[in-house]
Amino acid sequence: MSQPVILYPNKPEKVYLFGTCLVDLFYPEAGLAGVDLLEREGIEVIYPQDQTCCGQPAYTSGRSDEARAVAKTQLDLFPEDWPVVVPSGSCAGMMRHQYPKLFEGTEDADRALKLARRVWDLADFLVNVCQIQLTDTGEPTTIALHTSCSSRREMGVADSGPALLRQLNNVTLVEPAKVAECCGFGGSFAVRHADISGAMATDKVAALTQTGCDRFLSTDCGCLMNLAGVAKKQKMALPGEHLLSFLWHRSQPNREA
Amino acid sequence: MPQTLQQSHNSAINFQPQVKSALANTQLRGNFDRAMTGLMHKRTMAFADWDLEALRDLGQAIRQQSLRQLPDLLEQLERQCQANGIQVHWARDGDEACQVVTEICQQRQAKTVIKGKSMVTEEMELNAHLEQRGYTVLESDLGEYIVQMAKETPSHIIMPAIHKNTAEIAELMHTMTGVEQREDAHYLTDQARQQLREKFMQADVGISGVNFAVADSGTLCLVENEGNGRLTTTTPPCHIAVTGIEKVVPSLTDVAPLLSLLTRSATGQSITTYVNMISRPRQPDEKDGPEAVHLVLVDNGRSDIYQDEELAETLQCIRCGACMNHCPVYTRIGGHAYGTTYPGPIGQVLMPQLLGLEQTPDFASASSLCGSCGEVCPVRIPLPSLLLRLRREAVDGDRTRASTVPGHGSKRSNLESLIWAVWRLVHRRPGLYRLTTRLASQLRALSPKRLGGWTRYRSAPKLAKTTLHSAMNNRSKRQQP
Numbered sequence: 001m002s003q004p005v006i007l008y009p010n011k012p013e014k015v016y017l018f019g020t021c022l023v024d025l026f027y028p029e030a031g032l033a034g035v036d037l038l039e040r041e042g043i044e045v046i047y048p049q050d051q052t053c054c055g056q057p058a059y060t061s062g063r064s065d066e067a068r069a070v071a072k073t074q075l076d077l078f079p080e081d082w083p084v085v086v087p088s089g090s091c092a093g094m095m096r097h098q099y100p101k102l103f104e105g106t107e108d109a110d111r112a113l114k115l116a117r118r119v120w121d122l123a124d125f126l127v128n129v130c131q132i133q134l135t136d137t138g139e140p141t142t143i144a145l146h147t148s149c150s151s152r153r154e155m156g157v158a159d160s161g162p163a164l165l166r167q168l169n170n171v172t173l174v175e176p177a178k179v180a181e182c183c184g185f186g187g188s189f190a191v192r193h194a195d196i197s198g199a200m201a202t203d204k205v206a207a208l209t210q211t212g213c214d215r216f217l218s219t220d221c222g223c224l225m226n227l228a229g230v231a232k233k234q235k236m237a238l239p240g241e242h243l244l245s246f247l248w249h250r251s252q253p254n255r256e257a
Numbered sequence: 258m259p260q261t262l263q264q265s266h267n268s269a270i271n272f273q274p275q276v277k278s279a280l281a282n283t284q285l286r287g288n289f290d291r292a293m294t295g296l297m298h299k300r301t302m303a304f305a306d307w308d309l310e311a312l313r314d315l316g317q318a319i320r321q322q323s324l325r326q327l328p329d330l331l332e333q334l335e336r337q338c339q340a341n342g343i344q345v346h347w348a349r350d351g352d353e354a355c356q357v358v359t360e361i362c363q364q365r366q367a368k369t370v371i372k373g374k375s376m377v378t379e380e381m382e383l384n385a386h387l388e389q390r391g392y393t394v395l396e397s398d399l400g401e402y403i404v405q406m407a408k409e410t411p412s413h414i415i416m417p418a419i420h421k422n423t424a425e426i427a428e429l430m431h432t433m434t435g436v437e438q439r440e441d442a443h444y445l446t447d448q449a450r451q452q453l454r455e456k457f458m459q460a461d462v463g464i465s466g467v468n469f470a471v472a473d474s475g476t477l478c479l480v481e482n483e484g485n486g487r488l489t490t491t492t493p494p495c496h497i498a499v500t501g502i503e504k505v506v507p508s509l510t511d512v513a514p515l516l517s518l519l520t521r522s523a524t525g526q527s528i529t530t531y532v533n534m535i536s537r538p539r540q541p542d543e544k545d546g547p548e549a550v551h552l553v554l555v556d557n558g559r560s561d562i563y564q565d566e567e568l569a570e571t572l573q574c575i576r577c578g579a580c581m582n583h584c585p586v587y588t589r590i591g592g593h594a595y596g597t598t599y600p601g602p603i604g605q606v607l608m609p610q611l612l613g614l615e616q617t618p619d620f621a622s623a624s625s626l627c628g629s630c631g632e633v634c635p636v637r638i639p640l641p642s643l644l645l646r647l648r649r650e651a652v653d654g655d656r657t658r659a660s661t662v663p664g665h666g667s668k669r670s671n672l673e674s675l676i677w678a679v680w681r682l683v684h685r686r687p688g689l690y691r692l693t694t695r696l697a698s699q700l701r702a703l704s705p706k707r708l709g710g711w712t713r714y715r716s717a718p719k720l721a722k723t724t725l726h727s728a729m730n731n732r733s734k735r736q737q738p
C-alpha cells in the first residue's frame with residue numbers, strides 16, 4: 001500500500017504528553033519545552049505520572065512478551081479521547097505503528113488500535129495541528145537538523161522540523177550530506193554491533209560538522225545521545241540539542257532584555 | 258585484502274571479526290561508499306518521472322499473486338516449457354540441483370561450461386561442484402569473471418565485483434592474464450571480452466539464471482547488459498537455465514512492470530541493454546540457438562519459507578539489490594563480511610531462514626532498523642518487520658513450537674531473560690519506576706563512564722539532574738497550590 005495521507009485532528013483543548021523514558025532520564029528539558037510550547041498555544045497538557053516506557057527496547061530485541069506487558073500498562077493512562085503527543089519520533093512510531101501489531105489477536109487489540117490513532121509526534125503536532133507561528137528572538141545562528149529514521153520513514157513527518165525552523169528569521173538551516181541516512185543508533189544495535197554503529201555515527205558527525213553549523217538538532221533522544229556522544233569523545237565543537245528545547249528558547253519574547 | 262569466502266555452512270558465520278576487518282579496510286569502504294552513493298542517485302533519477310509508489314503497489318501485487326498461486330503456476334510452467342521443448346527438472350536442494358546439472362553435462366559429454374550471472378548457482382556452489390568433477394567452468398559476466406579470477410565470491414547480487422576499484426582490477430587481470438596493467442575501464446573490458454569471446458565458441462554447455470519464469474507461455478526472461486547472457490544461452494549447443502522456484506509469474510503482461518521496477522531499482526536503467534526471452538530450443542528452420550534447453554527448478558528451503566504467511570514475503574524478492582545499495586550497514590561493511598551468498602538486508606532476512614539462526618546468529622540484529630531497505634524495495638517486502646520477526650524467532654522461549662525458521666530460540670539466554678524480566682518489573686510498576694529513575698538521577702555522579710561498545714566511540718551519556726516525572730510533578734504543584 002502507498003503511504004496513507006495523514007488526517008490531522010482539529011486543535012484540541014487538552015493533550016496528553018507521553019514523555020518517553022529517554023527524555024525522562026536524559027533530556028527532561030526537551031519534554032518541558034514541549035509542554036511550554038503547547039501551553040503557549042493554549043493547550044492544556046496532562047502528564048500521567050504513571051507512564052514509564054513505550055516498550056520499544058524489548059520490542060526491537062524480539063522480546064514481545066515483555067514489550068507487551070510494559071506497553072499494556074501504558075494503554076490505561078490515556079482514558080479521555082485527547083491526542084497523545086510524544087517528543088520523540090521512534091517512541092511515537094512504536095505507539096502509532098507497532099502497538100497495533102504488538103497487540104494483534106490479544107484482548108487489548110482494540111484499545112491499542114484506538115490509542116495508536118491518537119498518537120502524534122510533538123513537533124509535527126505543533127506544525128500541522130496547532131499551526132504554530134514562531135517569532136525568533138535569538139541571535140543569528142546556523143543550524144543542521146538530523147531527522148531520525150522513525151520520524152522520516154515510519155512517521156512520515158520529516159518536513160515538520162524544517163517547517164518549524166524556517167519560521168525563525170535568524171536561523172540559517174543547513175543540510176548535511178546524505179541527510180536521510182541513519183545515524184547508527186538503533187537501540188541495542190549500538191551495543192551489539194558497536195563497530196558498525198560507531199562507523200555510522202562517526203560518518204554522521206563528520207557530515208554534520210562539514211556543514212559548518214553552530215549546533216545540530218534532533219527530535220529523537222537516541223540520535224541526539226548517539227551523535228553528541230561521538231562529538232564529545234572526539235572533542236569536536238558540535239553541540240547537540242533537542243529541537244523542542246531550541247524552539248522554546250529562541251521564541252520567548254524579550255529573552256535578551 | 259577481501260577474504261575468499263566459501264563458507265562451510267556447518268559452523269556459525271564469523272560475522273563480527275569479518276565486520277571488524279571490513280571496517281578497518283579504508284580502500285574497501287571507499288569503494289563501497291562511492292559505488293552505493295552512485296547507485297542510489299541513479300535509482301532516484303530513473304524513477305523521477307514515474308509514479309513510483311503506484312508502480313511499487315503493482316509490483317507487490319503481482320509478486321503476491323504469483324506466490325499465492327505458486328504450486329499451480331509451477332505446474333503450468335512445467336507443462337508449457339515441456340510443450341515448447343524445454344526439459345524441466347526439479348531439485349529439492351542445492352546438492353540435488355548440482356547433480357541434475359552434472360548429469361546433463363555428462364550426457365552431453367561436455368568438458369567446458371560457460372556461465373552467465375546467476376545467484377542461485379552461487380547458492381548451490383555449482384562451480385565448485387562442477388570443477389571437482391573435472392569440468393572447466395568459466396564465468397562470462399564481467400563481474401563474475403573478475404571474482405572467479407580472484408577466487409572470491411560476489412560481494413553484491415547485481416555487481417559481483419563492486420568491492421574492487423579499477424586499479425585493483427587492472428592489477429588482478431595483469432597478474433592472471435598478462436594484459437597490460439592499465440587503469441582504464443574500457444581497455445580492461447575490451448581485453449576481458451576478447452578472452453571470453455573465444456571461450457563461448459568452445460563451450461559445450463551454457464548455464465544461466467532466470468529473472469522471471471512465465472507460467473502461461475513457458476518463457477524464461479533474462480536481463481543483462483553485456484550480451485554475455487545472450488551468448489551463454491545461444492552459442493553452446495546446450496543451455497541449462499537454473500532458477501529458484503519463487504521466480505515464476507503468471508503471464509507475460511506481469512513481466513513488463515516487474516522489469517521496469519527491476520532495472521530502475523538495480524542500476525537506474527530504464528531497461529537493460531539485453532532482455533532475453535527464451536522459450537524453446539532451436540527449431541529445424543532456425544539458424545542458431547541451442548539444440549537442447551533445460552530448466553532446473555530449485556527449491557532449497559523455499560517451500561519451507563512458503564509455509565509461513567509472514568515470512569513468505571521474503572519470496573517476493575526480484576533480486577534487484579536496491580536494499581543493499583541503500584543499506585547503511587552494507588555500505589560500510591560490504592558484501593563479503595556477511596559470508597553468505599546473499600548479503601545486505603535481503604540476505605539478513607533470507608539466509609537465517611535457509612541456514613538457520615544458529616549459523617547466522619548476528620544477521621537479524623545487525624540492523625539499526627532505519628527502514629531504508631523497506632522504503633526502496635520495489636515489491637514492498639517489509640524487510641525491517643521481517644528482521645524483527647527473526648529477532649523474535651531467535652529468542653523464542655518455546656523451542657518445541659513448530660516454526661519454519663530453523664534454530665528458533667537458539668539465541669535465548671538466561672542472563673538476557675533475567676535482564677528483561679527486571680526491565681519488565683520496573684516498567685510495569687510506576688511507583689517503582691519513579692523511585693528508581695529518581696534515585697538514578699540523584700546518584701548521577703556515580704553513573705559509569707564506560708558502557709561496553711557504546712563508549713568505544715562515544716562519551717557516556719549523562720543523566721539529567723531531575724527526571725521529567727519530578728519536573729512535571731513540581732510544575733503541577735506550582736500551578737495548583
Ligand code: SF4
Binds near residue numbers: 522574578603637
Ligand atoms: S528485497 Fe526488495 S530491494 Fe532487496 S533485492 Fe529483493 S526486491 Fe530488491
